[in-house]
Amino acid sequence: MRVTTCSKRLILESCGLEDLVYQVDPYVGCGHYCSYCYALNHAETDWREEVRVHEDLSGRLFHELLTIPPQTIYMGYNSDPYQPVEAEQRQTRKALELFVETGHSASFLTKSDLFARDFDLLTRMEDARVSISVAFNDDATRRLFEHDTTPTEMRMDALKQAQDAGLQTSALLCPIIPYVTDAMELLDSLAPVTDTIWVYGLTIRDRNGLNWKNVEAILAGHYPANRKRIEEVVFDREHAYWRDLRTRLEKAQLTMKPELKIHI
Numbered sequence: 040m041r042v043t044t045c046s047k048r049l050i051l052e053s054c055g056l057e058d059l060v061y062q063v064d065p066y067v068g069c070g071h072y073c074s075y076c077y078a079l080n081h082a083e084t085d086w087r088e089e090v091r092v093h094e095d096l097s098g099r100l101f102h103e104l105l106t107i108p109p110q111t112i113y114m115g116y117n118s119d120p121y122q123p124v125e126a127e128q129r130q131t132r133k134a135l136e137l138f139v140e141t142g143h144s145a146s147f148l149t150k151s152d153l154f155a156r157d158f159d160l161l162t163r164m165e166d167a168r169v170s171i172s173v174a175f176n177d178d179a180t181r182r183l184f185e186h187d188t189t190p191t192e193m194r195m196d197a198l199k200q201a202q203d204a205g206l207q208t209s210a211l212l213c214p215i216i217p218y219v220t221d222a223m224e225l226l227d228s229l230a231p232v233t234d235t236i237w238v239y240g241l242t243i244r245d246r247n248g249l250n251w252k253n254v255e256a257i258l259a260g261h262y263p264a265n266r267k268r269i270e271e272v273v274f275d276r277e278h279a280y281w282r283d284l285r286t287r288l289e290k291a292q293l294t295m296k297p298e299l300k301i302h303i
């Protein structure tokens with residue numbers, strides 16, 4: 040992976056998520072290269088080859104953080120803060136160090152287990168939240184759709200460690216790919232390690248977007264018999280497949296401790 044620097048821009052940006060005002064993307068681009076990632080459609084570079092970092096992130100972000108009152112800041116709105124290059128680049132860790140120094144807290148979503156490295160910082164924040172996202176039950180399928188993410192089981196183990204360390208935890212069951220993802224099985228595995236589980240189906244807004252082209256190629260190559268019916272369900276949110284899954288999730292919620300936020 041080539042690591043280059045991005046054009047100078049504010050590192051602290053406004054955040055579109057509920058209850059959070061600011062976000063930091065420690066990287067521009069994401070080496071996880073999930074085939075279905077919506078952000079691929081407006082990527083500045085080819086994420087299989089190049090990821091960009093902010094020059095002097097520590098110096099610049101420190102000054103930006105001083106201009107706002109202490110609060111929870113979202114890490115990685117358009118990229119995964121714990122993508123593979125973070126092991127060496129440590130841009131996310133540098134940001135977390137500044138959060139501790141300036142009284143801020145962090146919330147993030149990742150497909151890695153690398154965040155366990157930073158428990159020493161996260162546990163010093165008042166309100167830190169760790170979230171993982173999972174979508175595939177077996178590793179061969181995960182590798183097909185998510186080029187370079189951490190195996191699902193390892194993510195769940197790290198989330199359990201976060202919970203044991205006293206951090207707030209949540210999970211995103213996303214994207215459910217019809218006839219590929221066994222959502223109910225993943226739900227059972229996630230339930231003991233998180234308080235909240237958000238559930239989303241695969242959403243494709245543009246059939247000409249790179250993410251749908253990627254997914255289409257995988258379906259053609261590996262799911263030829265199911266390809267047509269998967270596509271039919273993906274583009275029909277009122278399809279019986281989603282209704283049936285919604286019903287099963289609502290039923291599971293009756294006996295399950297984590298709160299389910301169902302968006303399918």
Ligand code: SF4
Nearest residue numbers: 069072073076118119
């Ligand atoms: S980890 Fe997230 S940001 Fe990175 S490629 Fe996958 S979906 Fe996109």
